[in-house]
Amino acid sequence: MLTSSEKKTLKFIQKYCIEKGYSPTLTEIAKGIGIKSKGVVHRYIKTLESLNLISISSHRKRGIVLNLEAYENQSVAPIIPLLGRIAAGQPIEAIEGREEINLADFIMNPDRFALQVSGDSMIEAGILDGDTVIIKHQNTAENGDIIVALIDGLEATLKRLKKLPDGMILLIPENKLMEGLIYEAKRIQIQGVVVGQLRSYQ
Amino acid sequence: MLTSSEKKTLKFIQKYCIEKGYSPTLTEIAKGIGIKSKGVVHRYIKTLESLNLISISSHRKRGIVLNLEAYENQSVAPIIPLLGRIAAGQPIEAIEGREEINLADFIMNPDRFALQVSGDSMIEAGILDGDTVIIKHQNTAENGDIIVALIDGLEATLKRLKKLPDGMILLIPENKLMEGLIYEAKRIQIQGVVVGQLRSYQ
DNA sequence: ATTGAATGTTCTCTTTTTGTTCTCTATTAT
DNA sequence: ATAATAGAGAACAAAAAGAGAACATTCAAT
Structure with a gap:
């Protein structure tokens, strides 16, 4: 020790x-x-x-x-020393203050759970097929949040939220090849909001 | 009790x-x-x-x-429950057994460290500006690995590695707008390989 | 090859921090 | 009333942290 x-x-x-x-x-x-x-x-x-x-x-x-x-x-422990900032073509730059990443803070909260993502619908938001997203369980969300939405109590989906002025709800995939879909608010149940994302290579 | x-x-x-x-x-x-x-x-x-x-x-x-x-x-246990798999437009698919996320790549080993990424050079690999990457400290890497390379002992950079047949080293950014650069092997020092990535929305 | 500064090694000593063992008192439930 | 549970705090033991002197070795400049 x-x-x-x-x-x-x-x-x-x-x-x-x-x-x-x-x-x-x-x-x-x-x-x-x-x-x-x-x-x-x-x-x-x-x-x-x-x-x-x-x-x-x-x-x-x-x-x-x-x-x-x-x-x-x-x-x-799920603690990783944060050494600094890296950018193309520059030396590693020290970061003030935050010296380490605490995964316990990041994920180990009773109101959080993880989902593994399949599909490419959020690829332009940097969420790839196979990634894991950390969801904070809550029933409301703000415009621009990436949410887990339950449609008609049946289908779950990961999309960016936009509340339209007319009370309808737009669920936007982050993928040029796909189109957003508009729903009546009552058909959509918000299950949680993406608060983190992680990926393992190997 | x-x-x-x-x-x-x-x-x-x-x-x-x-x-x-x-x-x-x-x-x-x-x-x-x-x-x-x-x-x-x-x-x-x-x-x-x-x-x-x-x-x-x-x-x-x-x-x-x-x-x-x-x-x-x-x-x-320092593990979060993996609840299921989510895909666009399908219900959350329960995963058999009580699976847990393999945090191995995110758990603190003395040979791991984290770097915060600045810049968009790896954006198409799903590594965005502000993300944190977990690096495993090692001095060699395979073709296709995303590595931290020290160029001329001075500049650190995050790129995908390609060893060319003629012994030169190609460092490839994952961004259409940028071009790969070719270096003599002796100018490049491999500092580590990306084994994980995480992002916090908050 | 010589030399001197820089660096590594080995000590002894002191101080600070932390763990251990007590005794005493208060509160609570049966 | 009694026993179990909580807590304060003093006194001491031991480990860890640290200073710094003295000496050995390396390494680069001459």
């Missing part, structure tokens, strides 16, 4: 390696985790080495190597 | 562990369940330990470990 300082150290090293392409010095780590003593840092990385999380080339400068294989199956 | 304070304590520990990835200190628990004495908390966790709901590493800080097998019926 890692102590919190050790965890912090590992995280810093990981981030540093990804951003710069080489590993940090002990002094850089010390500064990065907010302490002054590189002796202390050395103690921490020795622990990380003994747990096989990193390798240290003895006495070599910047001689820390992440043992990526060792991390497989070490699942800890 | 657990008393209500003990239950509250267990719930707090579970939530804390799931959210943070490490266990709380006695003082944090005390604050979390609204009391002042860590001595009392210690009594509670001792009970939980004797009921085999948690394990305590003696004298270790943050040394509480959840005994997950014991929780079967307590709905604390």
Whole structure:
């Protein structure tokens, strides 16, 4: 088990390696985790080495190597460090404040559930066949929301909502090849609103 | 059977562990369940330990470990229920068994990190401006993988990889308006491969 | 090859934080 | 009344965090 300082150290090293392409010095780590003593840092990385999380080339400068294989199956929590912003043709840009993504906040709410999407009707909204959408269960929604609508109590569909001035409801697919459909409000029952989307490659 | 304070304590520990990835200190628990004495908390966790709901590493800080097998019926697992499949114009199709979303690609492994995407270069792959991508840190990738590439050790970019027969590397944006770029292999350093993507509407 | 600055290694020491064990009191249900 | 449950808080034990000195090694500039 890692102590919190050790965890912090590992995280810093990981981030540093990804951003710069080489590993940090002990002094850089010390500064990065907010302490002054590189002796202390050395103690921490020795622990990380003994747990096989990193390798240290003895006495070599910047001689820390992440043992990526060792991390497989070490699942800890649905928290993923958010390292920064990436754009075409620019270095990774650090983000203020939000340091990590908490999937627990993202999805683990009692009023949320997940649906797997099949079909291409929302493809232009970036929701692809096979994606999972997180739905917040509620019976009303705003114009522009992507909703799960139950039509005539029978058919469920994922569409963007538009309430027309005449009281009718327009359900808009995000796909040029498909057309929106207009329903009387009473035929449409809103089941929930899309609050998140996730996709797994592999 | 657990008393209500003990239950509250267990719930707090579970939530804390799931959210943070490490266990709380006695003082944090005390604050979390609204009391002042860590001595009392210690009594509670001792009970939980004797009921085999948690394990305590003696004298270790943050040394509480959840005994997950014991929780079967307590709905604390870091997984959200996958309710079904939704398609345009068809009823929600129930999925057999109580399936759950495989969060493997979204669960924190030390070799995973997240980047927020800026720009539209991958829009046709369903990765929009503002989305978050989960990257698995590795130094090699296959043709067709979406990778984080460091060009000349300087610029980071998110593109689809194609290794050309002549040893050159083609980085392909998924956007009709942009063109792929060809680089010598030695200029490109692969930082990781996209294994997941998520988006929050809110 | 030599040298000096930068970096890694090994210590000892102190402080801070956290866990453990008590005793005492209050409240509640049977 | 009694027992179970809650809670406060003091006193102590142990782990973790940290400072920093002293020394060893590397590496790049000369």
